[in-house]
Amino acid sequence: MRIFRTVLTAISAVVLVHAAAPSRGEEARKIDASDPTRIYTFVGVGPKYTRYANGEHMWEMRVSGNIGLSKQDMVFFNVGYGRHFGNSVAGANSGVTNGRMRWFHLFEMDYSVTDGYRGWATQVDVQVGGGLKGTNGQSVVSLGALPAWGLNRKWSLFLPVNLVNAFDRDFKTHRGMGFNVSPLLVYVPGNWWNGAYVQFWPGYTRFFSGGRRGRGGTNLDITLGGKISERVTWTLLTGFVA
Numbered sequence: 001m002r003i004f005r006t007v008l009t010a011i012s013a014v015v016l017v018h019a020a021a022p023s024r025g026e027e028a029r030k031i032d033a034s035d036p037t038r039i040y041t042f043v044g045v046g047p048k049y050t051r052y053a054n055g056e057h058m059w060e061m062r063v064s065g066n067i068g069l070s071k072q073d074m075v076f077f078n079v080g081y082g083r084h085f086g087n088s089v090a091g092a093n094s095g096v097t098n099g100r101m102r103w104f105h106l107f108e109m110d111y112s113v114t115d116g117y118r119g120w121a122t123q124v125d126v127q128v129g130g131g132l133k134g135t136n137g138q139s140v141v142s143l144g145a146l147p148a149w150g151l152n153r154k155w156s157l158f159l160p161v162n163l164v165n166a167f168d169r170d171f172k173t174h175r176g177m178g179f180n181v182s183p184l185l186v187y188v189p190g191n192w193w194n195g196a197y198v199q200f201w202p203g204y205t206r207f208f209s210g211g212r213r214g215r216g217g218t219n220l221d222i223t224l225g226g227k228i229s230e231r232v233t234w235t236l237l238t239g240f241v242a
Contacts, residue, residue, distance in 0.1 A: 033225055033233045034186050034197035036158060037109055037121050037148055041068040046235075048080060050134065056086025058134055060097050076102040084132045097130035113150045120147040125162065129169035138175060141165045158184040164205060166212055176210025195227030218242050 032038050043065035050058045060082030067075045079099035102125040109119035125142040129135060144162030151157055160182045166175040182203035189196050199222070206216035221239040228234055 033195070033227075033235070034188055034199065035111075035156070036184065037104075037106060037119075037146065039068050039071065039074050039106060040066060042066050042233075044233075044235075048082070052086075052134060054086070056084065056133070058082050058084045058097075058132065062097075072106045074104045074106075076100070076104065080130070082132060082135075084134065087133065093132070095131040097132055098135040099128045099130070101126050101128075109148065114153045115150055118148040118150055120145055122146070123160070123162075136169055139167045139169055139171055141167070142180065144180070154188055154190065156186045156188075158186070160184070164207070166207065166210070174210060176207040176212030176215075178205055178207030178209075178212070178216065180205040193226050195225070195233065197225050199223040199225070 043063070045061065045063050048060040048062050050060070052058075060080040062078060062080035064078040065076070067077070069075060077100065080097040081095070082097045083094045085093075102123055104121060104123045106121045107119055109121070111118065122145050123143075125140075125144070127140040127142075129137060129139045142162040142164045144160055146158055146160045148159075149157045160180075162180040162182075164178045164180050166178070167173060168175065180203060182201060185200040187198045187200075189198075201221040201223070203219045203221075204216065205218075207213055219239060219241045221237060223235055223237045225233060225235040
C-alpha cells in the first residue's frame with residue numbers, strides 16, 4: 001500500500017463571467033468557490049508538496065482554473081511543473097507532472113434551497129499522467145453525474161458518481177474500467193474569516209474489468225478556503241491517498 005500526503009496553497013484571481021442561467025434566485029449570481037457547480041472563470045497558482053511512503057518527495061508549482069464557456073458549461077484545468085527528490089524515472093528529476101481537464105455541464109440548479117435537492121450536473125474528466133516518478137502511472141477518462149443537496153444553511157452535499165476508464169500514460173493501452181464515488185461535504189461557517197469554507201472530499205475507486213480488475217483505492221482531501229477580496233480567493237489543501 002502506498003500512502004502519500006500533499007499540501008497545496010494557492011491564490012486565485014476570480015472573475016465572474018456568467019451566472020448560471022437555469023438556476024433560480026440571487027444566489028445563482030454569487031461567486032462561491034466552495035461550490036463545484038458554480039459557473040465562473042478564474043486562474044490560480046500555488047506550490048504543492050508530496051511526500052511518499054518510501055521517504056522520497058516532490059515539489060511542484062501548479063496552475064489551475066476554470067473557463068466559463070457559457071451560462072451552463074465550464075472547463076476546469078490543472079497542470080504542474082515540479083522536481084522529484086529521490087530515485088528518478090529515466091534520469092528525469094524535473095519536468096511536467098500530471099494534468100487534468102474536466103468539462104462540466106450544469107442542468108437546472110436551485111441555489112436558494114438550503115434543505116433538500118438542488119439539482120444536478122454532468123461531467124467528462126480527463127486526467128493525464130506526467131513525466132516524473134509518482135505522476136506517470138496512468139491516464140484516466142471518467143464520465144459521471146453530480147447531484148447536489150442542501151442539508152441546512154451551513155452544510156451542502158455533492159455526490160459525484162463516475163464511470164472510470166484507465167489507460168497507460170500515453171492512452172495506448174486500456175487497463176480497465178471501474179467506478180468512482182466521491183461524496184463532497186461542504187461547510188460554510190460564515191464567521192470564521194472572510195469567505196470561510198471547509199470541504200471534506202473522500203473518494204473510492206474500484207475496477208471491475210481489464211488488467212486492473214479487483215483493484216482500487218481510496219483518498220481524502222480536506223480544503224480550507226476564503227476570500228482576500230471579492231475577486232481574489234485563497235485555498236489550503238491537504239490530501240491522503242491509499
